[in-house]
Amino acid sequence: MKSNLRILLGLFVVVFLYLILYGLPNFIKQTNPTQCTVNGECQHEERMNLLTYLSPIFIAVGFVLGAVAFYLFTENKKTEYVEVKPNPEALLKLLSQEERKVVSKIAEEGGKALQSEISLLEGMGKVKSHRITERLEKRGIVEKEQHGKTNLVKLSKELKEVLVK
Numbered sequence: 001m002k003s004n005l006r007i008l009l010g011l012f013v014v015v016f017l018y019l020i021l022y023g024l025p026n027f028i029k030q031t032n033p034t035q036c037t038v039n040g041e042c043q044h045e046e047r048m049n050l051l052t053y054l055s056p057i058f059i060a061v062g063f064v065l066g067a068v069a070f071y072l073f074t075e076n077k078k079t080e081y082v083e084v085k086p087n088p089e090a091l092l093k094l095l096s097q098e099e100r101k102v103v104s105k106i107a108e109e110g111g112k113a114l115q116s117e118i119s120l121l122e123g124m125g126k127v128k129s130h131r132i133t134e135r136l137e138k139r140g141i142v143e144k145e146q147h148g149k150t151n152l153v154k155l156s157k158e159l160k161e162v163l164v165k
Contacts, residue, residue, distance in 0.1 A: 010072030017065045024058070086162040095141075098124070102132050103141065103155070107163040112154040114147060 119129040136142040144151045
């Protein structure tokens with residue numbers, strides 16, 4: 001409703017500006033004196049002097065009306081932030097199948113698991129688990145700590161809050 005009112009006011013300003021721009025010259029022509037001199041003074045010269053003094057006012061009024069029309073036609077868009085609720089399934093879909101396996105295993109273990117345990121998953125070996133955890137660490141999904149001859153792989157704090165219940 002409010003934007004419709006702004007558009008309507010903007011159109012009114014544009015029409016008013018149009019009438020001034022095209023109606024004013026016709027008004028000036030119609031009110032132009034027909035005799036050159038009255039009481040010894042040239043009416044045309046007086047008229048031109050008056051228009052010369054009033055032209056800056058006409059220009060200023062045009063600028064003001066144009067600015068008002070611009071303001072009324074442009075909308076001030078306010079960004080509204082939508083609260084995103086964490087969805088663990090949607091987060092896991094962003095990962096590859098092997099990465100999903102690793103992250104699911106870590107989540108099942110309470111948010112941390114030994115890399116040696118991860119390498120025991122079906123279809124996973126030591127090299128593959130190492131590469132996957134490296135990839136996940138670079139993306140900030142997991143953190144690794146030395147834990148004896150293996151690594152302790154932990155979910156990042158943000159993901160732990162979402163995935164571990």
